[in-house]
Amino acid sequence: MGRVSIEQVSLEFRTRRTGTIVALDSLSFEVPDKQFAVIVGPSGCGKSSLLTLVAGLNETTSGYCKVDGRTVSGPGADRGMVFQSYSLFPWLTVRKNVEFGPSLRNLSARERIERARHYVDAVGLGDFEDAYPVQLSGGMQQRVALARVLANDPEVLLMDEPFGALDNQTRTHMQGLLLGIWEREQKTVLFVTHDIDEALFLGDVVYVMSARPGRIIDTIDVGLARPRRYDIVTSDSFVDYKRRIMARLHSEVEKTMNVMPL
Amino acid sequence: MAAGLLSRLFTPKRPIAKNIEIGIGVTVAMSLFVAWCLLTYTGLVSASFLPAPDAVGAAFVEKLSDGSLLRHTRISLYEIYTGFFLSSLIAVPLGIFMGSFRIVAATIEPIVNFMRYLPVTALIPLLILWIGIGFEEKVAVIFLGVFFQQIVLIADVSAQVHEDLFKASYTLGATRRQVVTRVLVPATMPGVMDTLRITMGWAWTFLVVAELVASSSGLGYMILQAMRGLHPATIFVGILVIGFLGLVTDLAFKYAKALLLPWTTVR
Numbered sequence: 001m002g003r004v005s006i007e008q009v010s011l012e013f014r015t016r017r018t019g020t021i022v023a024l025d026s027l028s029f030e031v032p033d034k035q036f037a038v039i040v041g042p043s044g045c046g047k048s049s050l051l052t053l054v055a056g057l058n059e060t061t062s063g064y065c066k067v068d069g070r071t072v073s074g075p076g077a078d079r080g081m082v083f084q085s086y087s088l089f090p091w092l093t094v095r096k097n098v099e100f101g102p103s104l105r106n107l108s109a110r111e112r113i114e115r116a117r118h119y120v121d122a123v124g125l126g127d128f129e130d131a132y133p134v135q136l137s138g139g140m141q142q143r144v145a146l147a148r149v150l151a152n153d154p155e156v157l158l159m160d161e162p163f164g165a166l167d168n169q170t171r172t173h174m175q176g177l178l179l180g181i182w183e184r185e186q187k188t189v190l191f192v193t194h195d196i197d198e199a200l201f202l203g204d205v206v207y208v209m210s211a212r213p214g215r216i217i218d219t220i221d222v223g224l225a226r227p228r229r230y231d232i233v234t235s236d237s238f239v240d241y242k243r244r245i246m247a248r249l250h251s252e253v254e255k256t257m258n259v260m261p262l
Numbered sequence: 263m264a265a266g267l268l269s270r271l272f273t274p275k276r277p278i279a280k281n282i283e284i285g286i287g288v289t290v291a292m293s294l295f296v297a298w299c300l301l302t303y304t305g306l307v308s309a310s311f312l313p314a315p316d317a318v319g320a321a322f323v324e325k326l327s328d329g330s331l332l333r334h335t336r337i338s339l340y341e342i343y344t345g346f347f348l349s350s351l352i353a354v355p356l357g358i359f360m361g362s363f364r365i366v367a368a369t370i371e372p373i374v375n376f377m378r379y380l381p382v383t384a385l386i387p388l389l390i391l392w393i394g395i396g397f398e399e400k401v402a403v404i405f406l407g408v409f410f411q412q413i414v415l416i417a418d419v420s421a422q423v424h425e426d427l428f429k430a431s432y433t434l435g436a437t438r439r440q441v442v443t444r445v446l447v448p449a450t451m452p453g454v455m456d457t458l459r460i461t462m463g464w465a466w467t468f469l470v471v472a473e474l475v476a477s478s479s480g481l482g483y484m485i486l487q488a489m490r491g492l493h494p495a496t497i498f499v500g501i502l503v504i505g506f507l508g509l510v511t512d513l514a515f516k517y518a519k520a521l522l523l524p525w526t527t528v529r
């Protein structure tokens with residue numbers, strides 16, 4: 001199970017220069033088990049901060065993040081996270097990186113190796129098992145990061161603009177790969193992006209966030225049939241959804257442009 | 263063509279052919295040697311000021327055959343490795359903690375920064391007074407000379423480890439202890455190796471200074487005795503041996519890094 005509940009979550013930062021900044025303003029929503037939920041919003045709206053709160057890497061100022069009714073009080077293996085930067089361990093080979101999570105628990109060596117092999121194959125890097133991260137392209141590194149999280153069998157997958165640094169073709173390929181894996185693995189996903197196409201292509205539901213302070217200003221149930229193919233982005237209904245989100249975001253982006261950055 | 267080669271050689275960071283690289287190195291070394299021969303054999307410089315290559319060779323053979331060169335070398339090596347090993351043994355873990363735990367930094371940073379700017383040479387008279395001029399004093403000089411430098415350099419390496427690696431390991435289920443042993447420590451290893459390599463060079467300096475000030479053995483002592491006896495050739499033997507040992511140690515560190523940390527050299 002992996003039901004994520006965000007209950008009246010607020011997050012404030014205090015800095016000497018700018019005083020108190022409200023990053024998130026009493027956010028509430030619920031992601032049912034096995035749903036692919038996407039949060040889209042202008043940069044600096046606090047969408048990544050929200051993920052770190054669910055991951056337990058940071059504490060809410062008020063409100064609760066819950067997974068299956070249990071309040072998040074710290075990081076844990078039940079909520080795996082994929083970061084935008086390639087956070088692989090450079091001293092470990094691809095296989096050892098993927099084995100990292102399982103090796104922290106008392107899993108037998110055989111089970112550990114089997115799990116790692118399975119997910120390295122699932123992301124198509126079987127031939128690169130013994131390579132080090134520096135030897136891989138950005139897209140390949142992100143595939144390893146995905147395999148590493150999946151090998152840990154989390155209930156919830158938190159993804160913080162994981163394909164943001166990739167070129168267009170690689171990104172499209174990675175989105176297809178992720179959807180294929182998600183359809184097989186059936187995990188809850190909370191995915192953050194600023195790319196509207198990416199949000200609609202991937203998500204069951206898309207939450208549109210406002211500029212700071214971050215609030216949810218629109219919720220879109222994406223009624224596009226699955227499995228989705230890359231050319232779905234040209235369909236009429238896709239374009240209608242996109243127009244709606246763009247209209248919502250346009251005024252928000254305008255707002256952020258007139259605000260001093262942090 | 264020649265202009266093309268020149269512009270290639272002087273383009274920043276552009277790789278050059280291996281044989282050109284080796285050729286340049288050999289040419290420079292040979293030129294220095296030829297210059298040395300010219301200065302001495304033509305009588306341009308007096309032999310008591312700069313001994314000729316054959317005189318240095320003869321002094322080398324003499325010191326080798328009476329066993330004194332090997333004895334002094336062995337003693338110097340023993341002193342330097344003991345001091346360096348003891349220092350590294352404490353500085354590496356302490357530096358790693360100092361760079362990543364504010365509480366450790368708060369505890370030892372004031373002392374470290376005070377000691378760091380105190381030249382160890384200023385402490386030599388005190389050390390002689392306290393522990394004499396023997397083996398222990400040399401070890402103490404080397405220890406104090408490199409320890410505080412090592413700790414600051416390694417703390418910096420540790421502080422540079424990217425926080426995303428910690429975040430990733432926490433979300434993979436790592437405990438704080440596992441983050442230290444499985445992430446922080448391996449992540450600092452390349453920087454630690456570089457620091458050891460650099461500070462080893464400094465250790466040689468402190469050793470020779472300590473042996474020059476007060477000693478009854480070691481390569482620095484051998485050099486000092488040669489000066490008193492007006493044997494410049496023996497001084498050159500001492501200098502060349504120290505240079506050679508330094509070079510060998512540096513190469514050893516380089517190969518150890520490639521061997522122990524293969525991921526830093528693969529491409």
